Amino acid sequence: MNKSRYIVVRAGLMVVSLFAVATLLFLLFRILPGNPTSILIDPGITKAAREQLLASYGLDKPLHIQYFLYIKNLAIGNLGVSFTRNQPVTKILIESTLNTLVLILSAVLLAFLSGPIIGAVFAWNRGSSIDRYGVISILTLFAIPVFWSGMLGIMLFSFRLGWLPSGGMTAPGAVYDSKLDMYLSVDFLRHLMLPFLITTLYYLSVPTLIMRNTMIDVMGSDFIEMLRAQGLDEIRIMFRHAARNSMLPVMHQAAISIGFAFGGSVIIETVFSWPGVGRVLWIAVNNQDYPLAQGGFLMIAAIIIILNFLVDVISVYIDPRAAIKGEGF
Amino acid sequence: MPSEWEGIDSARRSLIKLTAAGGLAGLAGCTGGGGGDGGQSPTESGDGGTDSDGSDGIGFPQPDSGEEDQYEKVRQIEYTGITREYSPQQFQLQNLATNMWKEGLGLNITLNPKQYSVNAEQFINHEYDILQIKIEARPERLDPWGILTYFDPDKSDPGEYNTTEYQSEELNDALEKVETLNDREERKEWVYKAQELMAQAQPLMFVYHANKLSAADGRAFGNYQPRIGGMPFWNVFSLSQMEQKTDESTFILGHTRDIQTLNTLNLRGTSSVRALLLNYDPLVRIDLDGTPRPAAAADWDIVDTTTVDVTLRDGMTFHDGEPVTPEDVKFTFDYIMDWDVTYLRSYYNPIDNVELRGDNVIRFNLKNPNAPFVQITLNQIWILPKHIWENVVEEKGFEHPKEWAKEEVDLTGSGPYRMTEYESENRAIYEKFDDYYMDFPVDRLIWKVYGSQTTAIGDLEEGRIHNVRGLQASQYERTKQNNNLVSFAVPSHGLTPIYIQNSREPFGDINVRHAMAHCLDKQEIINVALQGYGDIATSPIAPANEFWHNPDVPKYEGGAETGRQILYDAGYRWNSNQQLLKPV
Numbered sequence: 001m002n003k004s005r006y007i008v009v010r011a012g013l014m015v016v017s018l019f020a021v022a023t024l025l026f027l028l029f030r031i032l033p034g035n036p037t038s039i040l041i042d043p044g045i046t047k048a049a050r051e052q053l054l055a056s057y058g059l060d061k062p063l064h065i066q067y068f069l070y071i072k073n074l075a076i077g078n079l080g081v082s083f084t085r086n087q088p089v090t091k092i093l094i095e096s097t098l099n100t101l102v103l104i105l106s107a108v109l110l111a112f113l114s115g116p117i118i119g120a121v122f123a124w125n126r127g128s129s130i131d132r133y134g135v136i137s138i139l140t141l142f143a144i145p146v147f148w149s150g151m152l153g154i155m156l157f158s159f160r161l162g163w164l165p166s167g168g169m170t171a172p173g174a175v176y177d178s179k180l181d182m183y184l185s186v187d188f189l190r191h192l193m194l195p196f197l198i199t200t201l202y203y204l205s206v207p208t209l210i211m212r213n214t215m216i217d218v219m220g221s222d223f224i225e226m227l228r229a230q231g232l233d234e235i236r237i238m239f240r241h242a243a244r245n246s247m248l249p250v251m252h253q254a255a256i257s258i259g260f261a262f263g264g265s266v267i268i269e270t271v272f273s274w275p276g277v278g279r280v281l282w283i284a285v286n287n288q289d290y291p292l293a294q295g296g297f298l299m300i301a302a303i304i305i306i307l308n309f310l311v312d313v314i315s316v317y318i319d320p321r322a323a324i325k326g327e328g329f
Numbered sequence: 330m331p332s333e334w335e336g337i338d339s340a341r342r343s344l345i346k347l348t349a350a351g352g353l354a355g356l357a358g359c360t361g362g363g364g365g366d367g368g369q370s371p372t373e374s375g376d377g378g379t380d381s382d383g384s385d386g387i388g389f390p391q392p393d394s395g396e397e398d399q400y401e402k403v404r405q406i407e408y409t410g411i412t413r414e415y416s417p418q419q420f421q422l423q424n425l426a427t428n429m430w431k432e433g434l435g436l437n438i439t440l441n442p443k444q445y446s447v448n449a450e451q452f453i454n455h456e457y458d459i460l461q462i463k464i465e466a467r468p469e470r471l472d473p474w475g476i477l478t479y480f481d482p483d484k485s486d487p488g489e490y491n492t493t494e495y496q497s498e499e500l501n502d503a504l505e506k507v508e509t510l511n512d513r514e515e516r517k518e519w520v521y522k523a524q525e526l527m528a529q530a531q532p533l534m535f536v537y538h539a540n541k542l543s544a545a546d547g548r549a550f551g552n553y554q555p556r557i558g559g560m561p562f563w564n565v566f567s568l569s570q571m572e573q574k575t576d577e578s579t580f581i582l583g584h585t586r587d588i589q590t591l592n593t594l595n596l597r598g599t600s601s602v603r604a605l606l607l608n609y610d611p612l613v614r615i616d617l618d619g620t621p622r623p624a625a626a627a628d629w630d631i632v633d634t635t636t637v638d639v640t641l642r643d644g645m646t647f648h649d650g651e652p653v654t655p656e657d658v659k660f661t662f663d664y665i666m667d668w669d670v671t672y673l674r675s676y677y678n679p680i681d682n683v684e685l686r687g688d689n690v691i692r693f694n695l696k697n698p699n700a701p702f703v704q705i706t707l708n709q710i711w712i713l714p715k716h717i718w719e720n721v722v723e724e725k726g727f728e729h730p731k732e733w734a735k736e737e738v739d740l741t742g743s744g745p746y747r748m749t750e751y752e753s754e755n756r757a758i759y760e761k762f763d764d765y766y767m768d769f770p771v772d773r774l775i776w777k778v779y780g781s782q783t784t785a786i787g788d789l790e791e792g793r794i795h796n797v798r799g800l801q802a803s804q805y806e807r808t809k810q811n812n813n814l815v816s817f818a819v820p821s822h823g824l825t826p827i828y829i830q831n832s833r834e835p836f837g838d839i840n841v842r843h844a845m846a847h848c849l850d851k852q853e854i855i856n857v858a859l860q861g862y863g864d865i866a867t868s869p870i871a872p873a874n875e876f877w878h879n880p881d882v883p884k885y886e887g888g889a890e891t892g893r894q895i896l897y898d899a900g901y902r903w904n905s906n907q908q909l910l911k912p913v
Contacts, residue, residue, distance in 0.1 A: 034446035047488025270780035
C-alpha cells in the first residue's frame with residue numbers, strides 16, 4: 001500500500017516538474033535580448049521584412065497567447081518547427097539524439113558498471129596502497145576538464161601515433177545505405193573509440209567514489225560483523241552483501257549523470273566534431289532558434305525527470321525502506 | 330653577518346630599489362597620459378592653456394581660471410563590443426581603441442562586449458554610442474555598390490543600414506551615381522568621390538581590411554589560385570586550375586560552420602550561398618580578381634540603362650538530364666519575385682520584368698538604372714529547374730516553397746558539382762557533374778564540419794583533409810612552417826570599422842570624429858590584433874579592390890596630439906583628471 005501511494009505521488013510530482021520546466025524555458029528565451037531576426041544583416045532585409053519574418057515565427061502575438069499555443073502543442077507532443085531548418089523539431093532531435101546516445105549512453109553505462117567494481121575494491125582494501133593511489137588517480141580524472149583530456153587524447157592517439165581519427169562519426173567520404181549500417185560499421189567504431197574512452201574516463205570517478213564511500217559506511221555496520229562471525233569468506237561478503245546494499249546511491253547517481261551527460265555532451269561533441277544533440281542545441285541557442293532550443297532542453301529535462309522517477313520506483317522495490325522514508329514529506 | 334652576505338644583501342636591496350623606481354616611473358608615465366612620451370605632464374592653465382614648449386606637445390589644456398563653469402564633462406559613452414569567442418581580433422581591436430581614446434582624448438568610454446545577436450540587434454536599431462561589427466568579404470561586395478549601400482544616407486531610419494545616421498546631400502548624390510551609372514570609367518569617378526566624402530566626414534572609423542588566412546595541402550594538389558575574399562578555393566576558377574599531384578581526386582574542406590540552408594527560396598547565410606553556387610549555375614560568375622565572367626550566360630549586352638539582354642549558353646543540362654532553357658531562367662526570376670524571397674530581395678528589386686526574346690535571349694527590364702546588375706544580381710540568383718519547382722507548392726501542400734525542409738529539398742541544378750549527400754552539422758558531399766561546360770581535375774568535393782579549428786588544422790597537417798580557411802595569425806604562422814602545406818594570406822575587401830552613432834552627442838561634432846580618427850593608431854592595431862596581416866582602411870573600399878579603391882583620401886595619422894589640438898581649437902578643454910570637457 002505504501003509503495004503504490006509513493007509511486008503515484010512521485011508520478012504527480014514528475015508532471016508538475018515537467019510543466020514548470022516547460023514554462024521556465026518559454027520565459028527564458030523570450031526574456032533574452034535579441035530575436036531570431038536580429039542576426040540577419042543583409043541589405044535585402046528591411047524593417048518590414050524583419051517584422052514579416054517575426055510574424056511567420058508567431059513572435060508577434062502577445063506573450064500569453066504564445067504561451068497558450070506552446071502548452072497546447074506540447075500536450076499533443078508537437079514541439080513545433082525549427083526556425084533555421086524548417087523541419088519539425090522532433091525529427092531533428094531524434095536524429096541528433098541518436099548520435100549522442102550511442103556515444104554518451106555507452107560511455108556512462110561502462111563507467112557505471114566498472115566504476116562500482118573499482119570503488120568496491122578500493123573500499124575493501126581501504127587504507128592500502130591500492131586504495132590510496134587509486135583514489136588519487138580517480139580524483140585527478142575527476143578534476144581534469146573533459147575538453148582538455150579530449151584534446152590530449154586527440155593529440156596523442158590521432159596526431160602523434162596516428163592510430164585513431166581525430167573526430168567525426170565516419171570518414172568524410174564514407175556513405176552508408178542506412179543509419180544502422182553506419183552504426184555497425186568498423187569505420188564508425190574506430191571513430192567512436194576515442195570519444196568513448198575519454199567520456200568513460202570522465203564519468204568514471206563519480207560512481208567509483210560514491211561506491212567506495214557508501215561501502216565504507218556499510219562495512220562498518222553490524223550485519224557485516226555478523227556475517228563475518230558466521231564464517232562467510234571475504235569475497236562473498238564484499239560483493240553479495242556489502243556491495244549490493246551500497247548500490248542505491250549509485251543508481252540514483254546514474255540517473256542524474258545520464259541527464260547531465262546530455263547537457264555536457266556539447267563540449268565532447270565540439271572537441272570531437274560529433275554531430276550530436278549538444279551541438280545542435282548550442283547552435284540553436286546562438287541562432288535564437290526558439291522551438292529547437294526549447295524542445296531540446298525540454299527533452300533533456302524530461303529525460304532527467306523521468307529517469308529519476310524510474311529510479312525512485314525501482315529503489316522502492318529494492319529497498320522498501322525508501323517508501324517509508326518518502327512518506328513523510 | 331659575514332661580509333659576503335652583506336654584499337649580497339645590499340646588492341639585493343639596491344636591485345629592489347631600482348625596480349621600484351623603474352616601476353614608479355613607468356606608472357607615472359601611464360598616468361601622465363598617452364599621445365606623447367610618457368613623462369609628459371598637463372600644462373598649467375595660467376597662460377591660456379596652449380603649451381609653447383614644443384617637446385611636450387599640447388598636453389591636456391584646462392579651462393582658463395574663472396571659466397570652469399563654462400564647461401561640463403562629456404557624458405559617459407558605451408562601446409558595444411563583440412565577445413572574444415565570436416571574434417578574437419575584434420575583441421583586441423575594441424580594447425586597443427578604447428584605451429587609445431580614453432588616454433589620448435580623455436573620452437569617458439565603457440567597453441561592453443555583448444553576444445553577437447544582441448550586438449546585431451542594437452546595430453539594426455541604431456541603439457548604440459560606439460559599436461563593433463564587421464562587414465564580411467562577400468563576393469557581391471567587390472562591386473562598389475555592394476559595400477557603399479551600407480552607407481546610403483537615404484537609409485537612415487531605425488531598421489535600415491545607414492546606422493550611423495550620417496546625413497549628406499553630396500554623398501547622397503555621389504552614391505546615386507554609383508548605383509546607376511553603367512559606364513565603368515564614369516562610375517569610377519563617383520566611387521572615388523564617395524570615398525573622398527566619407528573620408529572627409531568620418532561618420533565611422535575605418536580601421537582595417539584583414540587578410541584572409543588559409544592553408545591547403547601541397548602534397549596531393551598544386552597550382553592553388555586563391556580568389557580575393559573568404560573561402561579562396563571554393564569557386565569554379567580555382568577548382569578548374571588546380572592540379573592533381575597524386576591519384577587523390579577528392580578535395581576536402583574543413584570548415585567550422587555548417588551550411589545553413591539548402592533551399593534557395595529560404596536562403597540565409599554566406600556559407601549557404603557558397604555551398605549552393607557549385608550545385609547550381611548562375612548566369613555570371615566572379616573570377617579570381619573580381620571580374621564578372623560568363624557562366625550560364627554566354628554573353629550579355631547592356632542595351633540601355635534599364636535594359637540588359639543575356640544570351641543563354643547552348644547545350645547545358647540539369648543534373649537529371651533535362652536541358653537548361655531560357656524558360657528556366659525566366660521561371661527562376663519570376664518565381665523568386667512572386668514568392669518574395671527576403672534574402673534575395675535587394676538583388677531582384679531593380680527588376681521590373683523578364684522577357685524571352687527568342688534565340689536564347691532573355692531580356693531584363695529594370696525599373697531604374699542599376700550599375701551592379703550584372704555583377705551582383707546575375708551572380709547571386711542561380712537557375713532553378715522549372716520542371717522541379719513549378720508544382721512543388723501544390724504537390725507538397727506548402728504555403729510557401731521555403732517550407733521544403735533543408736534535408737528534403739530537391740537540389741537538381743546545373744552547376745559543376747552536384748550535392749549528393751548532406752548531413753546536418755556533419756558534412757556535405759559533392760560529385761562532379763560531367764556534362765558541365767568546364768573541366769575540373771577533382772571528382773569529388775567534401776565540406777566537412779569541424780567543432781574545433783585546431784583539430785581541422787591537425788587533420789590538414791596529417792593529410793586527411795586538404796583545406797582550412799579562416800585561420801588566425803598564430804595558426805597561419807604555424808602552417809607556414811610546414812613544407813607539406815601551402816599557406817595563403819589573401820588581401821580582403823571586407824571592412825572592419827568602428828561604428829559611431831552620429832545622432833548622439835558628442836559624435837555629431839565633426840571635430841570629435843576627426844580627433845578620434847587621428848587618435849586611433851591603425852597600424853598598431855593591425856600589428857596587435859592581426860599580427861600584421863591586414864591593410865589600413867581609409868575608406869570603405871579596400872586597396873585589394875584595385876580598380877575601385879581611391880588611394881588619395883584624407884588620412885588621419887596625426888596621433889592623439891593632433892586630435893587634442895583639433896578639439897582644443899574647437900573649444901573643448903580637459904579637467905585636472907584629463908577628462909574631456911565640452912563648452913556649454
